[in-house]
Amino acid sequence: MTTVDAPPETRAAKVRAAAHRMRHHILNMGEVQGQGYVGQALGVADMLSVTYTDQLRLRPQDPHWAGRDRFLLSTGHYAIALYAALAEAGVVPVEELETYGSDGSRLPMSGMASYTPGMEISGGSLGHGLTVAVGMALGLRAQGSSSRVFNFLSDGELDEGSTWEAAMGAAHHRLGSITAMVDMNALQADGTTSSVLSIEPAEEKWEAAGWFTQRVDGNDVDALLAAFDAAAERARPDEQPSVILCDTRIGRGVPLLETREKAHFMRIDEHEWQLCREQLTEGYEGAR
Secondary structure (H helix, E strand, C coil): CCCCCCCHHHHHHHHHHHHHHHHHHHHHHHHHHCEECHHHHHHHHHHHHHHHHHHCCCCCCCCCCCCCCEEEECCHHHHHHHHHHHHHHCCCCHHHHHHCCCCCCCCCCCCCCCCCCCCCCCCCCCCCHHHHHHHHHHHHHHCCCCCCEEEEEEHHHHHCHHHHHHHHHHHHCCCCCEEEEEEECCEECCEEHHHHCCCCCHHHHHHHCCCEEEEEECCCHHHHHHHHHHHHHCCCCCCCCEEEEEECCCCCCCHHHHCCCCCCCEECCCCHHHHHHHHHHHHHHHHC
């Protein structure tokens, strides 16, 4: 599905439009439950739009195609954001998003590979995704596959020792097929990342682990495209793995939610959902 050869203006416009629709999908799904990880999902919509609209090689009607690139959602509670991306990519019908979190749905509130097409791994305890990515990349290389492995993780997962073991392993084995992207939203369940366990200077730590490291505004589509392109150029066997640290804003696109204090798991009043959608639409139209 890559559109890397398209003119930059066309690529960026396509990504922004998809991200805008994804944010509407996220709000619609969130309203089904009245709460959830809506803030994070809105914040990472641009990251996932670039990945699924511009970078990822896949066949929507054949999510198990052997030649596909793999996208691993380490942060299982961000599943609402990935469902929106899968709907935009055509892997999941948009109409099915209405079943989010309901009994019998293929779209549970936390990502489960056994339920959802396009969900490569189940999300549980944080810090496991990059470890799986390393094993998967090693296996693909042994098969002679050119498929890439994209791993989405959160800044809170940088507190986990398993993440850094995997990072060192990927660099040691020169797994250039891996591109990790980190949502640097500076917040986790127990407070700010800086107060729970400081992870800065994050760039220097990844570089010391042997990774090609970039840090960008995760809500700037042009900056994201440039960073993903730079990672794609290095996605070769026996090359450094790549990581893109993306500074994002929770609730991005909806001012009402961007300023909400308890933002890790949001409870949104019934009358606020339509207001959120209106603010999202107004902001998008004003930016064009």
